[in-house]
Amino acid sequence: MAKKLMKGAEAIGEAAIRAGCRLFFGYPITPQNEIPEYLSHRLPQVGGTFVQAESEVAASNMLYGAAGTGERVFTSSSSPGISLMQEAISYMAGSQLPVVIVNIMRAGPGLGGILPAQGDYLQSTKGGGHGDYRLLVLAPNSVQEAADLVIEAFDLADYYRNPVLVVGDGLIGQMMEPVEFKDDYAPVRPLPPKTWASTGHTGGEKPRSIINSLFLDPEVLEKHNQALQAKYAEMEKNEIRYEGYGLDGDYDVLIVAYGTVARVCQTAMEELEADGVRVAMIRPISLYPYPSQAVREAAEKASGVLVVELSAGQMIEDVRLALEGRRPIHFHGRTGGMLATPEEIVDKVRRIVEGRGGKS
Amino acid sequence: MLNRRIVILAGHFGSGKSELALHLALAGRATNGRAPVLVDLDIVKPYFRSRDGKQLLEQQGVRLIAPAGENLYADLPIIVPQVRGVCSDPGQPVIMDAGGDETGSRVIGSLSDVLQDAETGMYLVVNFRRPLSATVDAVVASANRISAAARRRITGVISNTHLMDETTAEIVLEGHELAGVAARRLGVDLVALAVEDTLAHAVRARGVDVPLIAINRRIRPQFDGPKKPRTTGPLFVVA
Structure with missing residues (x-):
């Protein structure tokens, strides 16, 4: 097409x-x-x-x-x-x-x-x-x-x-x-x-297919939970997905961002790189399961991490869990429908490099 | 070309009306006489409307008529009363950006008492790379629905086929040819070809039979274009 x-x-x-x-x-x-x-x-x-x-x-x-x-x-x-x-x-x-x-x-x-x-x-x-x-x-x-x-x-x-x-x-x-x-x-x-599908019991060998989430017997419900x-x-x-930007090179700051705001960060990275600031980014594509190991490994190459979100700070909790305190984590977030601008990200990364990033 | 006092841009959803309206309003200010008023009648989509260029337009001396205050961000069918005022003001050039499809054009119908036929032109903006208007049949059917809802004949067709940053001269010209067929089927003229300014030279070199409108694309998402000034809104780059 x-x-x-x-x-x-x-x-x-x-x-x-x-x-x-x-x-x-x-x-x-x-x-x-x-x-x-x-x-x-x-x-x-x-x-x-x-x-x-x-x-x-x-x-x-x-x-x-x-x-x-x-x-x-x-x-x-x-x-x-x-x-x-x-x-x-x-x-x-x-x-x-x-x-x-x-x-x-x-x-x-x-x-x-x-x-x-x-x-x-x-x-x-x-x-x-x-x-x-x-x-x-x-x-x-x-x-x-x-x-x-x-x-x-x-x-x-x-x-x-x-x-x-x-x-x-x-x-x-x-x-x-x-x-x-x-x-x-x-x-x-x-x-x-889809042998489980409820498409009609024909009386033959197909077992009855009942779509249900009610399990009154606690032993049965616990087994169901264990299967889940x-x-x-x-x-x-099997399902961890992410994209890395400049992770193979050397960098001082790692940005973690997902969705369209990661594209704002990419625009900021172009400007930072042109000025010799070493920055990389990891963009989680699967939010659950979260690419914790990839984020941790990428962060360990940096001296600081910047999480950028269009929220007051939600994914940052998963970044903290992934890093277990290994690196300082900084945050830039906008809310209310305001979009982060590339200039804001550039400014924030510069501050982090200069040691003025503020801790999260 | 678009030589009526009131120029209405209608067309299918996402055909490029807002970008073209911004361009015509800013270009119109350079001509002699009164600066045009840009009327944003988009009651259809909530994002990327011509009103997102408010600050830029004001700086350039073009008056924007759109819902005021926080209603600027609303997705409500608001038609402000000033619209009728400027339509009734002889000598006041008006660029009107209708919402998409017949839903958006219904508003034009509600203004028919102040839109005098002799000085009003309703132009159909077409992009053949949009999924629901990819064929001449689909465009003609959509044009007829728009015309019925607007209670107004279409004056002419403006060819505006593009694929944003992936546009090539071939894509533009392929769409332009289809736009010509659609115009003939509708019994109106193909009045202009709109093309992003970076491609204008290449398209012109291929020989085009209608006036060319070279557009500097202004409505862009925030991540698009690192070094350009951003002048408006919480959302959109209007550079």
Whole structure:
């Protein structure tokens, strides 16, 4: 397919279709409305179904029901809407249902504003709902990567029988960039047949498939939890993704940033490097599982670490855990929908190099 | 070319209306007579609107009519009353940036009592690299829906096919040819070809049959372009 100029939200919608998803349940909220809008137009063209539910609570429970049939299902929302979905997300994790959820984060807390933010990191990675569960969480930094990760997310959801969450700040949903979809789509790994799907008991050899997260017997529930934990351990082993920038060279400061703000940092790095400041960056793409080891190894080559986020400081907790006090960690964050500028990052890195960075 | 007092830019969602509106407003200030007023009627998308160039426009003496205060950031269908004022003011050039698709153009319809036919032109901006308007059929169908919602005939087509930083002269000209076909199907003229200034020379060298609008792209995300001045908004680089 020739390259198209696509808004992030459109590319995410098209990616879901390319991944074979034919069922979308959602409720509109800025800044991701163009995802449901695009799918409301496209899904009927490919024999799919688009449902605008009466709320995010309804949409997420429709997702639960539809996922139980083994079909590929999808919803998208933005921060407050994702909060409303947390109960169903916990149920889906408990019932081991493969679903893909996109959160185009806006500024909070509460209704907040509609401009870009990354304030849902903790909600995404540390369990937004109740119980011991994990979502696989992926964070793109461009429209192309958003499209690629959404396609992959459907495979990962099926492979692990687990909800996969793709998070982007508002810019990922709203900016336009050239996108190319490959014509020869193939799953990233062999996917097991969905013998668990509840598609009707025919009376033959197929066992009854019951989609459930209620286990009243504590011994049975503990065994269920242990199985889930074993699955999360497998994700931690296999699904760590990140991108490094200048990690092979020598550097004094390591930047850790994800999403579009990592691109602001890249712009800052160009300016710093031109002035002889030695700086590198690591960009986590999987937020859970977090690339702790890679961050630690990269940090050990630097004398200081700078975490940049569009939040008051959330991912920084994972950086602290990864570093275990090995290096001083500095922070630069903007909130409320304000974007960090390259100038701010340049200034902050210079201060760190001069020993005026301030500790986190 | 765009020789009406009131120039309305309409078109499908993401076709480049806001960027073109900013350009025309800033270019118009250089001509004799009164500086144009830029009316941002985008009630469709919440980001990357022409109002994000507010500070730059003010510095350059171009008045911007858009929702005031914190409503500047709202995604609400706000049509401020000053719009009718400038449309009724004879001798006041107006550039109007409509929102995308027929949803955005409905606003134009609501202003039909102050938009006199003789002095108003509604131009369709087309980018054939956008996914939902990638064919002549799709563009013509969209144009008819826009025209119906705006309750106004389309005056002409402005060809604006590009792929942002990955644009080449071939991409521009390929889209331009399709825009010509679409214009003929709609029974109107292809009035101009908009192209980023860095490619204007290459495109002109290939021989183009309509006036060329060389655009200095101003609405960019924050990470784009390290050394340029950033003059506006919490979000957007308008350099």
